[in-house]
Amino acid sequence: MTKEVIAPHAVERLKGLRSQGSHEGIFTSDLSVNEFVMVRKAEFEPLGLVVGSCIYHMGIQYGSWNQNMEMDVLSQAMYQARELAMSRMEQEAIILQADGVVGVRLEVKRMEWDQDILEFMAIGTAIAHRSGVPGFKGVGGKPFTSDLSGQDFWMLLEAGYRPMEMVMGSCVYHVAHQGVLRSMGNIGRNTELEQFTQAMYDARELAMERMQQEAADAQADGITGVQLHEGSHNWKPHVIEFFAVGTAVKAMEDADTRVDALRPQLVLPVND
Amino acid sequence: MSLWDKIQKGLHEVTEDLEKTVANVASQVGAVNVAPSTAAQQRAAEWQVALQQRRLPSFVQERLRATAAGQRPWIQSGPVAALLMERSHGIHPLGMVGGNCWYHFGFSWTQGHYDGWHQAIDRLRLEAVAMGANAVLNVDMRVRHGDGEDMDYALMGTAVRIQDLPPAWEPAVATVSSLEFVRLLEEGVVPVGIAIGAEYDWYQPWGGTMLDQANQAAPFAARYWNMEIPDLSSFQENVRRRALYNLREDGRKLGAGVLAHTQYSQVFRVNNEQGEGFLCRHIAIGTAVSYEPSRAPQHELLPTVSLGGPLRSFRPHRKDLL
Numbered sequence A: 001m002t003k004e005v006i007a008p009h010a011v012e013r014l015k016g017l018r019s020q021g022s023h024e025g026i027f028t029s030d031l032s033v034n035e036f037v038m039v040r041k042a043e044f045e046p047l048g049l050v051v052g053s054c055i056y057h058m059g060i061q062y063g064s065w066n067q068n069m070e071m072d073v074l075s076q077a078m079y080q081a082r083e084l085a086m087s088r089m090e091q092e093a094i095i096l097q098a099d100g101v102v103g104v105r106l107e108v109k110r111m112e113w114d115q116d117i118l119e120f121m122a123i124g125t126a127i128a129h130r131s132g133v134p135g136f137k138g139v140g141g142k143p144f145t146s147d148l149s150g151q152d153f154w155m156l157l158e159a160g161y162r163p164m165e166m167v168m169g170s171c172v173y174h175v176a177h178q179g180v181l182r183s184m185g186n187i188g189r190n191t192e193l194e195q196f197t198q199a200m201y202d203a204r205e206l207a208m209e210r211m212q213q214e215a216a217d218a219q220a221d222g223i224t225g226v227q228l229h230e231g232s233h234n235w236k237p238h239v240i241e242f243f244a245v246g247t248a249v250k251a252m253e254d255a256d257t258r259v260d261a262l263r264p265q266l267v268l269p270v271n272d
Numbered sequence B: 001m002s003l004w005d006k007i008q009k010g011l012h013e014v015t016e017d018l019e020k021t022v023a024n025v026a027s028q029v030g031a032v033n034v035a036p037s038t039a040a041q042q043r044a045a046e047w048q049v050a051l052q053q054r055r056l057p058s059f060v061q062e063r064l065r066a067t068a069a070g071q072r073p074w075i076q077s078g079p080v081a082a083l084l085m086e087r088s089h090g091i092h093p094l095g096m097v098g099g100n101c102w103y104h105f106g107f108s109w110t111q112g113h114y115d116g117w118h119q120a121i122d123r124l125r126l127e128a129v130a131m132g133a134n135a136v137l138n139v140d141m142r143v144r145h146g147d148g149e150d151m152d153y154a155l156m157g158t159a160v161r162i163q164d165l166p167p168a169w170e171p172a173v174a175t176v177s178s179l180e181f182v183r184l185l186e187e188g189v190v191p192v193g194i195a196i197g198a199e200y201d202w203y204q205p206w207g208g209t210m211l212d213q214a215n216q217a218a219p220f221a222a223r224y225w226n227m228e229i230p231d232l233s234s235f236q237e238n239v240r241r242r243a244l245y246n247l248r249e250d251g252r253k254l255g256a257g258v259l260a261h262t263q264y265s266q267v268f269r270v271n272n273e274q275g276e277g278f279l280c281r282h283i284a285i286g287t288a289v290s291y292e293p294s295r296a297p298q299h300e301l302l303p304t305v306s307l308g309g310p311l312r313s314f315r316p317h318r319k320d321l322l
Helices: A008-014 A034-040 A073-093 A150-158 A178-184 A194-217 A255-260 B003-016 B020-030 B040-053 B056-067 B081-088 B109-130 B178-185 B210-217 B232-251
Strands: A043-055 A099-112 A118-131 A159-174 A222-231 A241-249 A265-267 B091-102 B135-145 B150-162 B190-203 B257-272 B275-290 B304-306
Touching: A008 B190, A034 A043, A034 A150, A034 B275, A043 A073, A043 A241, A043 B232, A043 B257, A073 A099, A073 A118, A073 A159, A073 A241, A099 A150, A099 A159, A118 B178, A118 B257, A150 A159, A159 A194, A159 A222, A194 A222, B040 B056, B056 B091, B056 B109, B081 B091, B081 B178, B091 B109, B091 B178, B109 B135, B109 B150, B109 B190, B109 B275, B135 B178, B178 B190, B190 B232, B210 B232, B232 B257, B232 B275
Parallel strands: A265 B304
Antiparallel strands: A043 A118, A099 A118, A159 A241, A222 A241, B091 B150, B135 B150, B190 B275, B257 B275
16 A cells, blocks of 8 residues: 555554644544444544443332233333433433434343342443534434444435434233143143243233334334343243334435435355 | 562562572472573563563564564464455564563552553553554454452554555554554554553442432332432442543543443442442443544445345354254
């Protein structure tokens, strides 16, 4: 690579020179190198890492031993704690005058000393349009939030959509135990355990409903990159959390012209 | 005694008291009575002086100089594909350079991480400068755990020279391979170093946390309630914020933005004489990149859909389905 190919700034840097006291290009983020390049390709610049956290005590709730039911105290707790962490992260993004936050991760950790205390953390990179073009903010002029990676963010914009809000739906559910008589009756038979099937259906349905409702409230057209997590945060074996999370997106006004310019190519790597 | 202390003590013995050292070594190897050769003793002594004076021993300096001058074979870490790219883009591998620092945590594990890595980075730079490099690529970060409160921070990478450029007095230290390095350079982005932000703090709530207070106010009932523990939340958030502020400041020293690849935070509950307390620590480590924000990326980008890996996302292990 001759000097002409490298940007002048890069050449200066490689000679070991640098401009002192400049505020330009000082930021933090948890983007990978590839993501960083792609966010810049999308005409955005990273501003800083934003975090929000919440340490939360979950109330105790006992489910009826032989009944399918939502554990609404736990559902609410998971919901409220996540919401608190997310909104604190958003506050930081507002202070940075960001257009939005990409690469948001929501993490839940149990505290060692008390199994009823959970730590929720939301972390992401606040970004803003390089030349300040308006129209990328999320609901109500607040920064958008999204769990998409830098690459996905670029592709989303290319596909004519902009992110609005990271939406989620959560449902903690108690799956009924089978009665002794019932279990005895099933000995030697191949049969569906309808009660268990129903419980799974109901829990998933509730989580999906809630996520969709959030997206509708955000005036989004759709939700992309949805992931459905099933987890148990050290609860009894029959208590399970369904957690759906994704990015609510809205079509941009010039979506059609953008999409017309798009010609993705198929490639078949021969490496493996 | 930490391993570093042991090494130091060993070095001290070697230089100060030869007889004792011989006896010591002999007792450890059993019947075989081996005294360290004069050359080995000289090397050990020279290392000690060099580390103290923050320079390289003469024999290391000489080997690096000879390698950079082409009198010894060059060394490159990383994939062969990178070698191709290096040839086509005028990047010449010079040799592998490293730096490490085995560090004992006297009062702070968190601060130790900051100091240990920075010491190792400075030592890596020292070797790179000795080779007249412009950058060190493919830098690998590793830690080794000692017996007690100590840890080794180690860095290893390939020093490279870029065609037509004079040697740098402060070579860029990049954790990316040369494949990525080249792509970044074309985008006007230079990975220049490693930035670290670390912070820890204690919280000693008088009369317990808000949760404890709720438990006192409503015994038996409070544990059934959902509630945030606001004092603990904000304590932890502040530690995290300060760690990230430190990360930004560390980046500022390099005149660069930081892409943090590693984030680690922990909250402990500790019981001491004053009662119940909390310790929170947060460490963030990242690649520092220098670029001009006003300069938009120049290269054209062609979206492709690979028929290889990514489309076959449903690939569970057999045990998951059976």
